Structure formats: structure tokens, C-alpha cells
Amino acid sequence: xxxxxxxxxxxxxxxxxxxxxxxxxxxxxxxxxxxxxxxxxxxxxxxxxxxxxxxxxxxxxxxxxxxxxxxxxxxxxxxxxxxxxxxxxxxxxxxxxxxxxxxxxxxxxxxxxxxxxxxxxxxxxxxxxxxxxxxxxxxxxxxxxxxxxxxxxxxxxxxxxxxxxxxxxxxxxxxxxxxxxxxxxxxxxxxxxxxxxxxxxxxxxxxxxxxxxxxxxxxxxxxxxxxxxxxxxxxxxxxxxxxxxxxxxxxxxxxxxxxxxxxxxxxxxxxxxxxxxxxxxxxxxxxxxxxxxxxxxxxxxxxxxxxxxxxxxxxxxxxxxxxx
Amino acid sequence: xxxxxxxxxxxxxxxxxxxxxxxxxxxxxxxxxxxxxxxxxxxxxxxxxxxxxxxxxxxxxxxxxxxxxxxxxxxxxxxxxxxxxxxxxxxxxxxxxxxxxxxxxxxxxxxxxxxxxxxxxxxxxxxxxxxxxxxxxxxxxxxxxxxxxxxxxxxxxxxxxxxxxxxxxxxxxxxxxxxxxxxxxxxxxxxxxxxxxxxxxxxxxxxxxxxxxxxxxxxxxxxxxxxxxxxxxxxxxxxx
Numbered sequence: 028x029x030x031x032x033x034x035x036x037x038x039x040x041x042x043x044x045x046x047x048x049x050x051x052x053x054x055x056x057x058x059x060x061x062x063x064x065x066x067x068x069x070x071x072x073x074x075x076x077x078x079x080x081x082x083x084x085x086x087x088x089x090x091x092x093x094x095x096x097x098x099x100x101x102x103x104x105x106x107x108x109x110x111x112x113x114x115x116x117x118x119x120x121x122x123x124x125x126x127x128x129x130x131x132x133x134x135x136x137x138x139x140x141x142x143x144x145x146x147x148x149x150x151x152x153x154x155x156x157x158x159x160x161x162x163x164x165x166x167x168x169x170x171x172x173x174x175x176x177x178x179x180x181x182x183x184x185x186x187x188x189x190x191x192x193x194x195x196x197x198x199x200x201x202x203x204x205x206x207x208x209x210x211x212x213x214x215x216x217x218x219x220x221x222x223x224x225x226x227x228x229x230x231x232x233x234x235x236x237x238x239x240x241x242x243x244x245x246x247x248x249x250x251x252x253x254x255x256x257x258x259x260x261x262x263x264x265x266x267x268x269x270x271x272x273x274x275x276x277x278x279x280x281x282x283x284x285x286x287x288x289x290x291x292x293x294x295x296x297x298x299x300x301x302x303x304x305x306x307x308x309x310x311x312x313x314x315x316x317x318x319x320x321x322x323x324x325x326x327x328x329x330x331x332x333x334x335x336x337x338x339x340x341x342x343x344x345x346x347x348x349x350x351x
Numbered sequence: 352x353x354x355x356x357x358x359x360x361x362x363x364x365x366x367x368x369x370x371x372x373x374x375x376x377x378x379x380x381x382x383x384x385x386x387x388x389x390x391x392x393x394x395x396x397x398x399x400x401x402x403x404x405x406x407x408x409x410x411x412x413x414x415x416x417x418x419x420x421x422x423x424x425x426x427x428x429x430x431x432x433x434x435x436x437x438x439x440x441x442x443x444x445x446x447x448x449x450x451x452x453x454x455x456x457x458x459x460x461x462x463x464x465x466x467x468x469x470x471x472x473x474x475x476x477x478x479x480x481x482x483x484x485x486x487x488x489x490x491x492x493x494x495x496x497x498x499x500x501x502x503x504x505x506x507x508x509x510x511x512x513x514x515x516x517x518x519x520x521x522x523x524x525x526x527x528x529x530x531x532x533x534x535x536x537x538x539x540x541x542x543x544x545x546x547x548x549x550x551x552x553x554x555x556x557x558x559x560x561x562x563x564x565x566x567x568x569x570x571x572x573x574x575x576x577x578x579x580x581x582x583x584x585x586x587x588x589x590x591x
Contacts, residue, residue: 153438154368157460161374164463169578172535182460202442216546224538229548245442266549 030094031083039075046071089113100124142192149189156182179221180314183256190249191322197329201243208280209234211244212271215251219259226263228286230255233272240280240350246326253319254284254346260312261344262288282348291338299336300324360384360474363404365395365421366436367413371459375408378463379470395421396428404431405478406470409453411437411444419451426452432473436461492525493584495568506566513562515544516555524559524572524582533579556580 050064058064083090089112156178163175193200209232216223216230223230240247258269267287274281291299295306302321309315320336327334331351338344362379364386366372376386389398393415399407407425411418422433435448438459445456455469490497496505502518504511513521523540524532534552541547547555556572563571571584 150438153459154371157438158368158370158374160460161371161378161463165374165378168530169533172533178460200441217542220539220542221535223546224535224542227549230546232546268548 028083028090031086031090034090035079035082039079042071042075085110086113089116092116100127142195145188145192149185149192152181152185156185176221176225183222183252186249186252187316187318187322190246191318194322194325197326201246201330203241203243203330205239206242206244206247208238208240208273208282209236211240211247212251212282215248215255216271218248218252219255222256222259223269226259227266228259228262228264229266229268231268231270233270234282235273238273238280240282242330242332242350246330250323250326250348251284253323257319258284258286258288258344258346260288260314261290261308262286276349280350282350283345284348285343285345287343290340290342290344291336292340296336296338360406361402361404362386362470363399363402363407364388365392365407365413365418366410367392368410375466378467382467384470392416396424399425399431400428403429406473407431407433408466408470409433409435411435411439411448419447422448422451422453430477432477434469434473436466490522490525492528492582495525495566495584497521497525504562504566506568509566511562511565514558516541516547516551517559517562519544520555520559524580528582528584531575531579531581535579537579 159178163171270285292307298304303317305315305317333349335347364372372388379386409418432454434455435453436457440458502513573581
């Protein structure tokens with residue numbers, strides 16, 4: 028309605044000026060029947076109002092559509108309009124919508140193909156990795172140990188890529204169930220066993236038996252893995268402990284992972300959950316993609332848990348997960 | 352199904368990566384069982400019937416037909432335990448495997464210990480054969496005999512009891528001997544029991560040395576600086 032009035036305001040003024048001009052010409056010519064003149068004026072206005080009314084009735088949808096923000100692309104396709112202008116707009120929008128759709132589908136297909144490739148590739152890489160791991164498990168000399176350390180890194184890298192790729196299809200790939208927290212943590216620690224040992228960092232699991240949390244075990248194991256990976260990486264060589272403990276707060280279970288490593292500089296803290304953000308530690312420790320904590324946060328949000336991170340440089344980092 | 356010699360089981364390996372298959376075979380045979388590697392992936396069922404194994408290790412991604420297909424085929428003729436080994440770790444893959452008749456699922460990359468443990472658990476479950484496998488496991492090295500289940504160490508006439516950690520430690524040292532058992536290897540083994548640190552390792556090494564001394568093998572366990580520990584008993588003879 029507002030847009031309609033604004034659109035027609037010049038026409039209204041123009042019509043009024045025109046009517047008054049006609050009246051003025053007659054008036055100065057010596058015509059002196061004000062009532063008839065007034066009648067003519069009102070008649071003119073009445074016809075004009077009729078025109079506006081009709082116009083509004085046929086274009087109401089059109090104006091409403093123009094003044095409403097577009098909520099979804101699908102709105103571009105509209106039911107048939109009677110008047111030529113709205114019909115033309117509809118055609119144009121629909122055409123545009125179709126073209127965008129085609130383009131989008133094209134890219135979606137490409138992305139899907141790429142994801143499929145990535146998935147298959149990661150799985151294929153696991154076979155040579157298995158072979159190398161099997162060979163290194165057999166032989167005990169120092170070089171084998173060093174190779175198995177590198178294979179571990181490769182495996183962790185592949186896992187991260189796999190989970191990052193799965194993040195997009197998370198909704199089809201998770202199921203929330205009761206999981207035993209202690210068991211979950213122990214499994215995650217065991218997966219990082221070699222990394223712990225080689226880094227001279229030791230896990231300390233302080234979790235009572237029988238605490239169960241509602242979560243997706245697979246994703247949670249991945250999250251714990253990422254957090255342990257960070258905890259070990261940033262306290263490697265210190266001989267210190269990484270403490271994983273659980274407690275209750277009201278009715279929520281809180282899981283804490285505390286390392287006594289280098290900690291995170293204060294200015295980096297607000298940004299640690301951002302993608303590709305590596306900060307000062309990332310520059311110092313090289314092996315950092317800036318994706319670990321980002322994916323962790325994304326998954327935590329999707330799982331309806333909460334995560335907090337506290338850290339002081341030189342003292343270590345504490346990550347707290349709250350299972351709601 | 353008949354078994355050959357006592358505690359000899361036949362394990363069929365259906366894995367299209369020849370290296371993985373051979374490494375698995377070598378490891379299984381180290382434990383005294385027989386492993387057969389299949390090379391003709393379009394005739395898995397025939398091979399299965401020919402060898403009638405006690406356990407089948409089956410990969411999912413195979414040329415021609417996939418592992419699920421062969422699992423169903425085998426299920427029509429046998430209830431033999433089937434363990435899938437695959438790089439696919441999705442929930443759906445595992446569900447599919449179990450629904451097609453598999454008994455267990457191992458994801459690549461894997462540890463030998465896990466494969467062996469799962470094979471043995473299937474053997475025990477299906478053939479109920481504790482007796483054959485119940486022959487007590489021993490580790491021997493140069494006259495020294497370790498009984499891991501009893502947690503005892505024998506040398507000649509003498510024997511000493513060990514703690515759980517000492518047993519694990521001793522087993523690792525004996526398996527590696529005369530090579531060096533690295534700090535990492537030993538800790539990895541110990542961690543299956545509890546997460547111990549370097550100090551605990553040193554304490555346990557000292558204790559093991561004491562036990563060895565009680566057996567008259569005072570100098571047998573050397574520290575190799577920067578590498579680990581070496582058990583060297585070959586030079587010595589059991590004292591009567």
C-alpha cells in the first residue's frame with residue numbers, strides 16, 4: 028500500500044494540477060459558476076480515484092511482493108498474474124530462478140563428485156597405510172618406530188580430512204545414544220597411545236565408572252581425539268600429565284581435558300574456534316591446519332553440547348565440554 | 352568341521368591387497384595356526400568349500416563381487432565365523448556387514464593384536480574349544496621361561512612370581528631379545544594395563560632386575576642409553 032501510494036504520488040499531483048489548471052483557464056475567461064466548477068472538479072477526482080482503486084485492486088499482489096523481503100528463492104516462482112506488468116515481472120523472476128537453479132545444481136553435482144572422490148581417496152589411502160603399519164608393528168628397530176610415528180601422523184591427518192568431509196552430511200551420519208564416558212575417553216586415549224608415549228606426555232583419566240552421557244560415540248571419539256591431539260602437541264617433551272576428568276554440575280556432566288603445555292596467547296584466545304585460524308602456536312608448531320578446533324566446535328554445537336576453552340600462556344590449556 | 356593337529360586352526364584370508372594378505376598370513380602362522388590366502392576373487396565360495404576354514408577374514412572391496420555378496424554365499428552353506436576387515440568405518444558399513452551374516456568387523460588400519468584377539472574370540476565362541484587353546488602359553492628365551500597367565504618366571508630349577516606389570520615388561524623384553532626393546536614398545540604394551548609414565552617404567556625395570564637376580568641372572572638386563580633395554584641371557588647357563 029505504501030509503495031503503491033509512493034509510486035502514484037506524482038500522478039496524483041499531476042492530475043490535481045491539471046484539473047486546477049483547466050478550472051483556472053475557465054475562471055479567468057469569465058466563467059462564474061463556482062458550484063458547477065466544483066462539481067466538475069469532484070467528478071474529475073472521482074474518476075481518478077476510480078482509476079487508482081482499479082489499479083490497486085489488480086496490482087495489489089504485485090506491490091505487496093515488491094515491498095516484502097525475499098525469504099527463500101522458491102518465492103521467485105509466483106502464481107499467474109492478470110495485469111501485464113506483474114506478469115512480466117513474474118516471468119523475469121521465474122526465468123532468473125530457473126537459471127540460478129541450473130547453475131546451482133551444476134555446482135552441487137560438482138561438489139558431490141568431489142566429495143565422493145575425496146571419500147574414496149581417503150579410504151584408498153588407508154590400505155597402503157595399513158601395510159606400512161603392519162610392517163612397522165613387526166620390526167623393532169628404531170627406524171621402524173620412527174616410520175610408525177609418521178604413519179600415525181598420516182592416519183590422524185586422513186581421519187581429520189574424513190571427518191571434515193562428513194561434516195556437511197552430519198545430519199545423516201549421527202545418532203545420539205547413551206555412551207559410557209570412561210570407556211569413550213579410554214578408547215580415545217588408546218588411539219593416541221603412541222603419540223603420548225613418543226611425546227613423553229602421560230594421560231591421567233579421573234572419571235568414575237558408570238557415568239553415561241547422551242551423545243554420538245563416533246563423533247565424540249573424534250572430538251576427544253582432536254582435543255587430546257592438541258593437548259599432546261602443545262605439551263610434547265614436557266613429561267607432564269594430560270588430565271581428563273569428569274564432574275557433575277547440577278544435572279549436566281562436565282568433561283575437562285587439561286594439559287600443562289605452552290598454553291595459548293591471550294590475543295589468540297577469542298579466535299581459536301575459527302576455521303583456518305592457527306595463531307602464534309600454529310606458527311611455532313607447524314603441524315597445524317587451524318581446522319581441528321573449528322570442526323570440534325561445529326560438531327559440539329550439532330550434538331547440542333557446549334564447549335569452553337581457558338588458557339594461560341606457559342601454564343597450559345583447559346577444555347571443558349558440557350553434556351546437556 | 353575337523354581340526355588337524357591339536358590347536359591348529361585354518362583361517363581363510365580374502366583380501367585383495369596382496370601385501371596385507373601376506374602380512375596377516377605371516378602373523379597368524381606365527382601363532383601356530385594355518386592361514387590360506389585367496390587369489391581368485393571370482394571363486395571365493397569354491398575356495399571356501401575346498402579349504403573349509405575355521406574362520407574367514409573378508410574384505411568388503413573386492414574385484415568382481417564385494418565382500419557382502421560372498422558373505423551371503425558362504426552363509427548359505429556354512430555357519431563358519433566371518434570377520435570383515437575394511438577401511439570403511441561408517442556405521443552403515445558395519446550394519447550392512449552384520450546384516451549380511453558377518454560375526455565381527457575390524458577397520459583398517461588395525462593392530463595385529465586386535466585381529467588375533469578377534470579371531471581367537473570367534474574360535475572360542477564357535478568351537479567352544481578352551482581345551483586346545485588352554486594349553487598354557489609360555490614365552491621362552493635362552494632357558495628362561497615366562498608363564499604370562501600364572502605370572503611366573505622360571506630359570507632352571509628356580510622360579511619367581513611377578514606382578515602384572517613385571518609380566519608384561521618381561522614378555523616384551525623376552526620377545527625382543529636379543530634385540531633392544533625400546534622405551535616406546537615397552538610403554539605401549541604396559542598401557543594395555545594402565546597408563547604409566549617413565550618413572551613407573553624405571554621402577555618396574557628395577558624390580559625385574561631384582562627378580563632376575565633372584566634367578567641368578569643379575570646382569571642380564573642392560574640399559575641401552577637413549578634406546579631402551581636389552582635382555583641378554585644367552586651367554587649364561589642355568590645354575591643347578
